[in-house]
Every structure is written in structure tokens, then in C-alpha cells.
Amino acid sequence: MSPHDDHGPAGDGPLGEHGFPGEADWLDLPMPELPEGPLAPEGAAADAGVDDFVSRVLRARDEDRQLDAGLARLDQELPKALLQHFAPPPIGDDFVESAVAAIQLDRQRRWRALLARYVAPEPSPEFVNRTLDALFDADAAAAVRAEGAGIHGKGIRRVDGAAGTGDGLPRPLAWQADDGPVARRAPRASRWLWPLAAAAAVAAAVLWSRPSHRPPFELQVALGTPADRAWADAVSPLPTVLAAVASAEDSDALFDVPVAGLWLAAATESGR
Amino acid sequence: MTEITDDLVRRAQQGDEAASRAIVEALHRPVIATVYRFLGTGWRREIEDLAQEVFLKVFRAIDKFDPTRAKFTTWVYTFVRNHCFDVLKKRRLKTSSLHAVDDDERQRDFADRRELLPDQDSENQELGRRIGEALATLGEDQRMVFILREYESLDYREIAAITGVNEGTVKSRLFRAKESLRKQLQPYLEAGA
Missing domain, CATH: 1.10.10.10 (Winged helix-like DNA-binding domain superfamily/Winged helix DNA-binding domain)
Incomplete structure (x- = not known):
């Protein structure tokens, strides 16, 4: 048994409830259990822990002193003046300028990449098609596609693949005019489509011409959308708008699928 | 040498170009010298590019520097040390056939050194x-x-x-x-x- 066992387990010693000991008690603190050190000889008694600890501390101190003495000796034998013969090459006059320019350019690139996450690019044709498929009555849309019919000599078709405007950007609308073979009578679907489009155009023109003190549409959406329904990496505000509309119908709906209208397409598919 | 104060670092953290320039101006010689002496004469041609990469890493991370935890120069030297180790690690991954190129490079390097240091x-x-x-x-x-x-x-x-x-x-x-x-x-x- 160690002579320090009288104090019981750790925490029950003279520290008691007072925390740190007073200066007078400090030297009489009990010795805690120490793991066997690497310097302890095999078969050493357990109560030799104190001596082992002291010897390790002294040995470490001696080694440190020896190192200091050796380094001082080597400083004399290997003088810095001699080492200076290994000099770096001359530095180009434009190093600082080019380094600062590279740093600024790198900073701009990183900011641009960061901001690009919040800039909505043109939606892809695939996204537009999926959204329209989901928005329009499935049967009517199918009928329009099946007819491939023209209106006043013009056909209507969906955007195919990466069809673009010629300037590298996809068309913003899913419908584009195509030359029809002959002028035909407008199909049933277009009879209500044109008045609807005309009414929408008039409404848009009225809204557009009114003096507006309201913030931009994107900002309105951003301000009015709960944070848990908005995606920072959305390519367009449209998914957020659609999510808000759907949320009004079903407040318990969870929108945990990616943007780009996939969830809406899936919902339409399941409803068909 | 410009003293690198906490205020200078804080301005650089805010994107101040003049502060960034002052820091590069103050530290480019020790950074280049350390990289060169650590990597050796075989890297003489690339030494300024390597030093510039160190500065790019430093300024990409400068927002994370906390002056209460370390001196700025000490912090920068950790980038120098890590970049040097990274460079050597990448070189070890190269095929052994490049060793011959290194030897040629070293010989050319000493020739350049003689040209650049005619007074020695x-x-x-x-x-x-x-x-x-x-x-x-x-x-x-x-x-x-x-x-x-x-x-x-x-x-x-x-x-x-x-x-x-x-x-x-x-x-x-x-x-x-x-x-x-x-x-x-x-x-x-x-x-x-």
C-alpha cells in the first residue's frame, strides 16, 4: 500500500471543496496514481512511481541542457556566415506586382463563383418542358403535341434538346413557331389559347406600365418565402414560387427534392 | 521591411489591395528564400511560381487568421512549410524517369547561377x-x-x-x-x- 493511500480516492484529499490548495498545503498534496513510465525498470515496485517520475524529469532536464550545450558548440563550428553562402537566387523585379495581381484575380474569381450561386441563369429547355408538362392539363398538352398543328400557318412544338436562340442561350419559352406545311383551321385547343394569351399580354402590359414602388419580383419572392422552402443553389426563382403555391394548398408538404421542377413533375405523374 | 501590424492584416482580410501588397512586399524575400533552401537548387526555375502559390494559399485563408492565437509571420510560415512538403510529396509520386530530367535541370541551374552571380x-x-x-x-x-x-x-x-x-x-x-x-x-x- 502506498503511503498516500490514506487520503483516499482522488478528490477526497486535502483539496476538499475548496478547489485549489493554499500555499502551505501545496507541498503536502497526495501523489496521484502514475502510469509506469518508459524509463522504469522491469519489475520495479509500484511505489517507486515517485522516484521514477523524478528521475524522468531530471533526465529530461539534463537532456535539454545537453542539447543546448551541443547547439552552442555547433554554432561555433558551423558559423552562420558560412551558411550564408547558400543564397537564394535574385528575385525578379516584378514578383510583388505579379503576386498581388494573382491574389486579386484569385479573389475576384472566388467572389464570382460565390455570387454565381445566387444568380439565376436562363432555364434549360428540359426544365421548361418539364414545368409546362406539369402546369398544363396533361391531356391538352398531349393533344397539342400530337397535332403538331399550326396556328395561321405556324406550327407549335416543344423545344428539343439543346435548341437555342443562336447566341448560345436556350430559348426562354418552351413554344416556338415553326413553318407549317399549309394554312389550316385553328384547332380546338388554340381557340381558347389565343384569347387567354391576349388577356395575359394585356394584363402584363398594364402591370408593366404602372409606376412601381414595389421591389423586384425576385426580391419579393426572397422576402416572402420561408427559409425552409428556399434553396440557395436554385437556378431560378420559379421552383420557389411553385413551392410556395403548392404549400398554400398543402401546408404539410415537404419539399426535400432538388429544384428544377423535378418534384412538380413527379407530383403530376403521380396524379395522372 | 514594412511591419505587419494587426491593422494591416485586418485591412487585407477586408480585401484592401494596398494592405495585401504591403504584406507580400514584407514577406516575399523570406518566403522565396525558405522555399528555395528547402526544395534545393533543382527548383530554381519554378521558385517564384511556388512562392506565389504560397501567397495565394495565404490570402485564400486570411479570413481565418486569428491574431490572438499566433503571429502573422508564424502563420504564414506554416503555409510555406506545408506547401514545400506538398511539392515534395507530388514529386515523389512522379515516375522515376523524371530523375534524369532533374539531373539535367540541376546542371543547367548551376550554369544559370554562374551567369546571375558573376561577382561571386x-x-x-x-x-x-x-x-x-x-x-x-x-x-x-x-x-x-x-x-x-x-x-x-x-x-x-x-x-x-x-x-x-x-x-x-x-x-x-x-x-x-x-x-x-x-x-x-x-x-x-x-x-x-
């Missing part, structure tokens, strides 16, 4: 080359400690912070490095004496 006599050039070769034989940890102590005059605590070891280990690495260099450079030391 041939003995000094030879001694500098020999010191570089002796340094290259040291282990990477020993070499970095030696350079930071002997060429950059950092104290043991700073070197410990940069290399991630305690001060005792720094001292023992430095001792072994100097002992090894002393043996390798013995002929030059005797001639000098």
Missing part, C-alpha cells in the same frame, strides 16, 4: 552548392527546422508552432541537422579555420 568567386559558389547538397541529404523535418532557425532566425517556440511539435523535439532535430551538416562540410570548415 568560384570558391564561394562551390561552397554554396555544397551546402545546398548537404541540406538536401537531411530529412525533411530536420531540414525545415534548420532553415527556420539558422536562416530565418525564428525562435524555438515559433518553429514548434510551425512544425507542430514541441520545443524539445525542435531542439533535437536542429542538433541532429547541424551535426550532420558539420560532418559533411568538415573539409570547408577546416579550410576556413
